[in-house]
Amino acid sequence: MTEDRKVAGTSARRVDGVAKVTGAARYTVDLSVPGMAYASVVRSTRAHARIANIDTAAAAASPGVLRVLTGQDLLTAGLIPYYGHVVLDHPVLAIERVRFHGEPVALVVAETRREAAEAAELVDVAYDELPAVIDADDALKTDAPILHEQRGERVGDEGMDQGEGGLVGNVCAIARVGWGDVDAAFKKAHLVLEGEYRYPKLYGYAMEPYNALAFFDQGDLVVYSSAQHVYMVRRDLARMFHLPLARVRVSAPYVGGGYGTKSYTKVEGMTAAAAHFTGRPVKLDLSVEEAILTTRSASARIRARSAFSADGLLLARDFEIVMNAGAYTDNTPLVNSKTANRCFGPYRIPALRVVARSMFTNTVPSSSLRGFGAPQGNIAGELQMDEAAAKLGIDPVELRMRNIVGPGEEFMPGKRPLDADLKDDLRCLASALEWPGGTIGRSIGLGVSASDAGAYPTSTAAVRIHSDTSVTLFTGSTELGQGSRTVLSQIVAEEMGLPLGSVGVVSGDTGVVTYERTTGASRTTTITGRAVQEACRDARRRVRELAAQTLEVPLAEIEDTAGGIRARGRELSYGEVIERWFGAGGEVLGHGAVRRAEGFAMMPPFYEIGCSGLELSVDRETGQVHITKLTTVGDVGFAINPSLVHGQDAGAAMMGLGAALHEELVYDGEQLANPNVVDYRVPRFSDLPDQVIHLLAERRDGSGPYGAKGAGEGAGNTIGGSVASAIGRLIGVFPHELPATPERVWQLMRQAEKKD
């Protein structure tokens, strides 16, 4: 019963609070072990080239150097020198060829950090240059240089390997979505909108850059890493070293920011190779510039067409998307397919055609970042709703209301029906923003999205009930700051009938905790949370069995109480049952598992809802945009910890504002022009909107514990489109390209003047 809940649904203090405010929290970057050596990466100075020679002699002779490693060393030693959770095409260190400026070519291992860095300068690489392709559209051309003449082996992962086969040229992934007769629908339309929209390449800037510590312990590989998905990294490392999964341990202590950027393997393979070849524990800490050269998100160019009837009903939509995947596959197939699924919006669309292509280019590999694909697609889909509203003379909120999908409605054939009331969410949002506004010089923009969560529902959890009636939870989910330790502890406390202080958590260490597929796609509360519930129920069942035996009472007569059992008028705590059964000491173990069955049989496991908006003003002299108000509606089904949900929404929305107004990785020729956080500007305190309102919509309609569903991406997904639509209504021209920098907005204002 809802009313009985004690811990779930409260803004309980974070269980990692004291550690984090006192500086005591340990991240991978803080770890060291005796005898540790340090690695430094030698990076390619070419965007595309054959490696003619790598002269390591001077570096190897440099003071303190233990070993200089190249990709060839890994091959010669019989290791599998590639990684990738979808396609095995990402070399740990470049082999024969480099495919982007900044690609790791060699690794120097030395006694000290300085010695490794100084020796890395001495590695002399000779290149035979090849023509490079930087732009995704150029990569589509028939005469474009080809990055992967031979494709890497596909790993065969059902959840991640999305899209079509038979890929040729530089096409890394293709996804198609569609139904109905699109061409016929366009012919009979009252209004056809056509436009091209661009979303930038982004850097997530998790403030702890990628780093790892690796060593071998009696033949077992142990890696501490700033990784989100420890089990995915384990699989890559086990393959690389021909080790059974049981002999690879990957552990992520506190992680200094993730946002998707720390999904999948990054520096772990290199670091483990260094430990393998030197026999020493090795630490590799990347700088922020090197982190930017490791992973970014995909830019997108979207040609979109939307057909409307005179009364504003959508008749058809048609999207052609080209994304820049960078040099290697990484998570592109999933991001590409999610962009295709998320561009058209949660609307009733009688006829739809989406083709998304992600292209290999000689640029930093792209992979996951908060919302993957959703922000890229949303700007095209949502902005066309606003542009159509303007042309049809219909209020943009009303236009959305006429088309929006209702609760329980299937809007993608064969997928889970919508588990949200978007109409009501949009009403809440519009009301909080005081839509349609009216303040002179200000304008409101808003949008909605429903992302099919990219979370394959495989999760397990274990709980141990100790003889003092406290409980330890074991979960493969990593604490990235999202508050997983707190929320999962709250679920344990709730299920076990214990105070939060009696619950401990061990997380993110494959040597200790149970299997968790990933920590991403806002899955933890919903999917891991269900596994945790199952583990608690299993443990309580075990306690009842022990009680029945020790009390010599039929099992059916044992009832659960808060923190124990009751039988024939006697109440015993978990600890008392355990001690009676064992005689002395002892514990009870419960295990829980969820899979693609029952509540999670239908994909996606849940929709992540985005319903955010803002009010802004534009400086007519400079084109500078100022956000006066930001509002998010967190449609999370049930907020197990409301303050943590607000935190996710605030963070996602602010990240969305960064991309909408400032952030863009820019290539100057064949190399990045701004690989640092001075030239790549992320939001600062001065970017905080004047007023911020976070609302919750709790209708118990999620597939997770107590009706919860995921949060963490949604609030940011609609921000780019909202900024563009608000600017457009204010200045008379809708920006089609983000970020809406002062220069771009200023140019658009001049364009609008000419139009008048």
Add this chain to the structure above:
Amino acid sequence: MGRREIHLRLNGGDRRVEVEDQTLLIELVRGVGLIGTKLSCDMQVCGACTVLLDGRPVSSCTTLAIEADGKPVETIEGLADGAKLHPLQEAFIERFAFQCGYCTPGIIVTAKALLDADPEPGAERVRQWMEGNICRCTGYQTIVDAVLDAAEQLRSAR
């Protein structure tokens, strides 16, 4: 490349440390186990490495250790009084003013310098003062709220 011994008052305790000329202040503090101070941008724009040198917030990633010779240095580890948290630390927990926590030590230390200098800052003053600290998780509002709460707490305790 010279080595020398410097004396500093580190979180209230006298300390002699041998450093090289090029040793950075962040290397010094982390080297003696004060790992709360974090390196991120390494170019003085993110504030994660902020410590108080002679009461003023500085980026320890770009400050030489020898500059601290003879001066007081305060890091995040110096704020709590044993198990009793500083009001800023309490307020950060209460307001959920951190997530991953990586920027948090630098942010709290910067905020302490503000409250030492100005016990009654308004929201606008907090935003301006904190401009040199980046937080990628929270979106900043909860941090401003926490600093204002702590200021009030400190005033009422006086």
